[in-house]
Amino acid sequence: MQASLYLIPVTLGDTEHRRVLPDYNRDVILGIRHFIVENVRTARRFLKKVEPSIVIDDLTFYELNKHTSPEQVAGYLNPLAQGESVGVISEAGCPAVADPGADVVAIAQRKHYRVVPLVGPSSIILSVMASGFNGQSFAFHGYLPIDAAERTSTIKKLEGRIYAENQTQLFIETPYRNRKLAEELIRTCRPSTKLCIASNITCADECIQTRPVKDWAGKLPDFDKKPTIFLIYK
Incomplete structure (x- = not known):
């Protein structure tokens, strides 16, 4: 070898x-x-x-x-x-x-x-596969800014790329702040923008769901302290 x-x-x-x-x-x-x-x-x-x-x-x-x-x-x-x-x-x-x-x-x-x-699981690729979003053009941004104003501005810019470039946008958050980020996405994005929440991928309690932002309000899954990827698309 x-x-x-x-x-x-x-x-x-x-x-x-x-x-x-x-x-x-x-x-x-x-x-x-x-x-x-x-x-x-x-x-x-x-x-x-x-x-x-x-x-x-x-x-x-x-x-x-x-x-x-x-x-x-x-x-x-x-x-x-x-x-x-x-x-x-x-x-x-x-x-x-x-x-x-x-x-x-x-x-x-x-x-x-x-x-x-070597071949193995990538939460980024697996979440794109299961989201129903554009798998030919997507961008992973890692963690969004911590500062609230800057984070909101970044979310709006990424959402803009969905519509301007037809590109799926992915990002993550520290697991214990998952709910806070999801709630901010619901407040910030257009009601018709689609949000996929992919949590604990490949694990026994895996949960991957795609809905319009407006349909997530009050219906967030139990994903506290679980590794989660968030994807947005039109």
């Missing part, structure tokens, strides 16, 4: 990994001894779920967070220069998509290392 940087998806929530991850991913994982991860504890737990026989103490973990310098990240890739593959594991879903793993991939590309994305 050619030494490569493997981008290893993990489950979204407590989903049984066999439901959303191919067996091939397990085969790749078994050939890797170096992992760049957001959180060592959860990464170790994930690897044990994928293959209980893995000896965790035989593996090397490099933690990647907002305090990790570019020099440290570059050092994490040293095994590739020695012919050993490296895996990247995020906290949920696919590495390098709305995820600090993108910094690792950028350095690997500059150094001309082989980068291999």
Whole structure:
């Protein structure tokens, strides 16, 4: 196996990994001894779920967070220069998509290392698939501004792009503020604008519903503290 940087998806929530991850991913994982991860504890737990026989103490973990310098990240890739593959594991879903793993991939590309994305669940793609919205043109914006006035202005601008560019708009919020954002969307958007709320995707209590904004008033689902993606379209 050619030494490569493997981008290893993990489950979204407590989903049984066999439901959303191919067996091939397990085969790749078994050939890797170096992992760049957001959180060592959860990464170790994930690897044990994928293959209980893995000896965790035989593996090397490099933690990647907002305090990790570019020099440290570059050092994490040293095994590739020695012919050993490296895996990247995020906290949920696919590495390098709305995820600090993108910094690792950028350095690997500059150094001309082989980068291999593995198949796995992406809440962004899955929510677009299930929304009924435009899947040929869409934009993911991550978190909206915290400042109330700025957030309202941003929502209005994104809604404008729906009608001007025929483009689906996606964004997320810290789970405990889901309801506050949903209520603001109901207040701010046109009554006819469609809002899809996609919560706990792939999990046992998954809920993905699309309705005109006016029809959401007083009918919001129980999505407090649950990872949720919001999509708006015309």
